[in-house]
């Protein structure tokens with residue numbers, strides 16, 4: 667059972683990140699500044715954020731059980747990120763959307779955005795989540811505005827908005843599965859407004875996206891935050907090492923330190939044998955060593971490979987064959 671979860675996690679990592687060995691921790695992903703607790707890969711940032719957050723082809727992504735979502739902004743001051751789900755409707759493009767979900771174990775929760783459910787089976791006053799009605803009719807002005815977007819025709823929406831749209835899903839909430847369950851609510855789509863940008867009646871100027879709050883969690887106590895501030899101030903990137911997720915400061919010179927990058931005194935000398943490795947061999951390719959990083963698995967190899975048929979042998983812990 668444990669192993670199935672392991673395999674699943676590994677596949678998820680393989681599918682969501684480049685298979686070629688991760689470069690050392692980076693300070694940016696595309697145009698986004700990536701600081702603690704976020705990281706650009708395994709061993710970077712806080713172990714609680716990997717593999718939920720990864721940097722993939724210069725795009726920071728949040729991966730959950732319902733999909734992968736581009737992270738378009740991060741506010742470190744307010745501990746908020748904004749994601750833009752690809753099938754979410756905006757003024758420019760209205761479309762049917764699949765459910766949006768967050769993983770319970772991840773450090774993310776729904777934040778303060780304005781969610782409008784589109785094209786629901788009327789009456790929307792009967793939409794119930796956890797026993798309470800969820801549509802706030804007093805915000806129908808927002809729907810009236812969004813119905814001025816020419817793209818509404820693509821959802822076959824009638825001209826009088828409040829009849830079949832939930833003009834502010836409030837308080838926005840996920841169900842027991844951690845999802846905005848459009849299928850259960852019988853709505854075709856949704857839009858989420860991260861900011862009205864001082865133009866409450868001009869939907870073409872709104873900033874669309876789903877705001878999420880994040881919590882640093884157990885690993886990220888005052889002590890780590892303090893260490894991390896010093897590391898970042900010295901030009902380093904905060905990360906963690908395999909053994910017990912202990913703090914590391916990844917420095918520009920390509921070395922890691924237990925403290926900061928001001929000098930080389932606390933440099934960590936990498937010793938291969940120190941790592942609790944898992945040996946995987948595929949039927950057609952050479953053996954790959956996978957370094958197990960607590961909650962994440964890094965592929966310690968520069969050989970790209972495809973996961974067609976993986977035969978696994980775990981060197982420690984009793985798994986022999988799959």
Ligand SMILES: *[C@@H]1O[C@H](CO)[C@@H](O)[C@H](O)[C@H]1NC(C)=O
Pocket residue numbers: 688689690691708709710905906907914916920921922934936
């Ligand atoms: C430094 O730490 C990062 C993140 O844990 C890791 O990817 C990298 O291989 C380490 N570099 C060295 C030289 O040990």
